[in-house]
Amino acid sequence: MTNFLNLNRTGDNIPLVGFGTARITQEATPDVVYTAIKSGYRLIDGALLYGNETQVGQGIKRAIDEGIVKREELFVISKLWASFHSKDDVRRSFNVTLGNLGLDYIDLYLIHFPFATESVDPSLPITGFLNKDNNFVLQRTPIHETWGAMENLVDAGLVRNIGLSNFNVQSILDLLTYARIKPAILEIELHPYLWQERLITWVKSQGIDIIAYASFGNTVFDEVPPATAHLPILMTHPTVKEIAQKHNRNNGQILLSFAAQQNIIVIPKSAQESRMKTNLDLFSFKLDADDIKQLKALNVHARFSDPVPNTYGFDLPIFE
Numbered sequence: 484m485t486n487f488l489n490l491n492r493t494g495d496n497i498p499l500v501g502f503g504t505a506r507i508t509q510e511a512t513p514d515v516v517y518t519a520i521k522s523g524y525r526l527i528d529g530a531l532l533y534g535n536e537t538q539v540g541q542g543i544k545r546a547i548d549e550g551i552v553k554r555e556e557l558f559v560i561s562k563l564w565a566s567f568h569s570k571d572d573v574r575r576s577f578n579v580t581l582g583n584l585g586l587d588y589i590d591l592y593l594i595h596f597p598f599a600t601e602s603v604d605p606s607l608p609i610t611g612f613l614n615k616d617n618n619f620v621l622q623r624t625p626i627h628e629t630w631g632a633m634e635n636l637v638d639a640g641l642v643r644n645i646g647l648s649n650f651n652v653q654s655i656l657d658l659l660t661y662a663r664i665k666p667a668i669l670e671i672e673l674h675p676y677l678w679q680e681r682l683i684t685w686v687k688s689q690g691i692d693i694i695a696y697a698s699f700g701n702t703v704f705d706e707v708p709p710a711t712a713h714l715p716i717l718m719t720h721p722t723v724k725e726i727a728q729k730h731n732r733n734n735g736q737i738l739l740s741f742a743a744q745q746n747i748i749v750i751p752k753s754a755q756e757s758r759m760k761t762n763l764d765l766f767s768f769k770l771d772a773d774d775i776k777q778l779k780a781l782n783v784h785a786r787f788s789d790p791v792p793n794t795y796g797f798d799l800p801i802f803e
């Protein structure tokens with residue numbers, strides 16, 4: 484059984500366990516997404532950045548056409564890329580996303596990062612934070628304008644909920660001073676090596692739910708910031724292994740349930756059907772207070788998805 488949270492304002496059900504779609508090839512994506520839905524996932528986390536939205540849409544369409552799921556039973560997420568923060572670009576870029584997915588609305592649209600880079604054509608493949616000349620160029624568009632355009636998408640019935648990703652408390656505090664529609668979600672890097680207890684508590688106290696990404700920490704990163712390079716791989720950390728043995732579950736299930744059992748949504752990606760199934764099976768066992776305490780004790784404030792030169796190609800301390 485999948486557990487749900489209820490989002491603020493709309494009361495929409497959002498599953499505590501969803502499926503991430505980053506770093507899946509375009510060729511593999513339709514099948515992977517279809518198999519994920521067939522395995523029981525009802526939340527699909529995507530983004531224009533991932534370059535496979537069209538194929539995510541194909542996987543969803545096949546599952547709906549085969550009667551595995553109805554559109555209204557799915558919770559589909561996409562994200563506004565940093566180059567499209569201006570009022571007009573938000574709408575243009577969102578239209579591309581909606582067309583890619585082949586849907587007439589999405590359940591949640593997030594601002595992917597809290598800053599704007601120079602505008603590009605949203606129908607072309609995204610080159611990341613750097614422009615085609617490999618430069619990092621900021622755009623003079625305030626989040627205030629971007630959020631207003633996100634709210635307009637809700638008013639138009641195109642998006643049910645709106646939210647933020649990679650924002651810190653300072654930027655959320657500012658946004659809350661003018662938001663007509665409060666963010667429903669904050670999506671952030673969150674795992675035992677980066678267990679942001681104060682952030683979680685405050686964000687939740689504002690009625691904003693949290694989606695954790697990179698639940699397996701450094702396990703899944705090809706390159707990590709130099710300051711974190713000494714850390715053992717989280718997935719095979721002795722504490723994680725020991726807790727997994729105690730509950731007769733695999734290490735991935737322990738890292739995911741650590742968040743999910745604290746009412747934080749997780750969005751693991753796997754191209755392997757057997758892992759899709761175990762990653763979804765997080766409520767057939769319960770971590771006890773001692774397990775949670777031990778996992779929290781692994782926190783060393785280590786952030787792996789950090790825009791530093793060796794991960795994103797530029798240096799911007801957005802989380803500081």
Ligand SMILES: NC(=O)c1ccc[n+]([C@@H]2O[C@H](COP(=O)([O-])OP(=O)(O)OC[C@H]3O[C@@H](n4cnc5c(N)ncnc54)[C@H](OP(=O)(O)O)[C@@H]3O)[C@@H](O)[C@H]2O)c1
Nearest residue numbers: 503504505528648696697698699703735750751752753754
């Ligand atoms: N908002 C943001 O800025 C942001 C940033 C990063 C990610 N995200 C979202 O979060 C999702 C998840 O994060 P992520 O892609 O960084 O990493 P992840 O889903 O935490 O990890 C994916 C990797 O772990 C492997 N894996 C999956 N389940 C496993 C298990 N049970 N045991 C061992 N290995 C396992 C997968 O390999 P196999 O496929 O071979 O199983 C894959 O290589 C993304 O897909 C994306 O939707 C959002």
